[in-house]
Amino acid sequence: MSKGYHSLGDEIVSGSVPVAASSDRVLQFQDSFSNPGSGSQGGANGSSTGSGWQSYFNAVSYRPYFNVDTADVVERIRDSLFPFKGDFVEKTSHNPDMYGPFWICSTLVFVTAALGNFAAFLSAQSGSWHYDVNKVSWAAFMFYGYVAVIPLGLYFVLKYLGVVSGLVQLWCLYGYSLFVFIPASFLCVVPWDIMRWAVVGVAAVMSAGFLAINIRSHVKTASERWFLIVTSSAALQLGLALVVKLYFFTYFYHDSLVHV
Template structure:
């Protein structure tokens, strides 16, 4: 078998690839001038920030932070056009889950009085929006369910109007009352921010969500106690934080603080009377 093979020399055989010639030259790569950037730790927040429109720069106690450029380097609209641009309102939703949870936790401890200071540079509308939205459906659904438990099943009917009235009450309260307080503080010469007030009032309503679940129990005395405690906690949280800011800035701070607390207690009273008290045959049924 070995006789069938022979060695090949340097001749070129058809179909073969020639051996690359050796060379002493070394391939050199030029150094890149590309600039590297460190990773940006946004922790779930929106990338980039914007200059808030209007008076948000004096966000209650200190000016808010933000840059003029938006995502991709595009400048945010200025002047009156900023009020009609979604880009301009993006900073008010620039929060992550941990910050929202921390602010909710602070609203359940009303005697700290440091909520305004913690949110002065980053007031958000994300938490207040979802708190109000949750309250609309929770109070309407649980109010109807509590009515079912407290009355005869044959005479019970689902009241769909509670959804619309809940939306009007909570969205209207958080939207209108802080707006009125904002103009009052402006008139008195107190530096305030409208978005910061919306943030404060929105988080002050969170305590009514667990209170609504407890009001399902068909025992009217317990409902009064639960709504009363929730109202005092919510009003105290609101009053203490407003007092912390305006006590040294206005001589009428006591009247403003007590009025704000009284209105908040009035909201708790409306919550109890409309959603967890039942009217049948022109009489009030308490169980």
């Protein structure tokens, strides 16, 4: 029986598997969002997520940006309602998410459109009320567009000024800053215009303050133009709140349009 065996000695056998080296590399979000799947191996089946432009079309590449649970989202929403703490950027720097901003914007689209029409019905002085379905499309354009475009513009401004900031981090900050408009929309159903202005005003100050304080803490020590950046960001947030009030919760012009 032993004749069929021979010693392998120190030969290198083809097909042998080397010991896997441990890796401490952690996915970072701070620098950019230039290639969500570059260099990553993902999936439960061990398949590659692709490289280069192909990674943009692979859903697995975006998994890290939705790596939060309910407790994380609730905590970040709670932080957005206490704007003067100013530590949101620091707390989310290692794991900014797009899950919360996506659902906040989606909720705002339907809440503002539905409650805006309902509030118009309550405010109607005659029977000439009609449902404005265009509010849904305009709300989607406004909220999704705002959260997508404004942080993108700020990202390039900060990059030009040499301030290190991640695009996903800015999307996360802006997305959670809009949460306060959800409860404000419910309060704006009350058919008293003074109260609506007060509610939207408080929500606007809270939202703009949340943005301004967090952006200030992030850029003040890195750029001499921090004041201009902070005031511009706050002004745009206040402008968004004004549009929400005038388009969704102001009805003095409805009767004149109907009777033309």
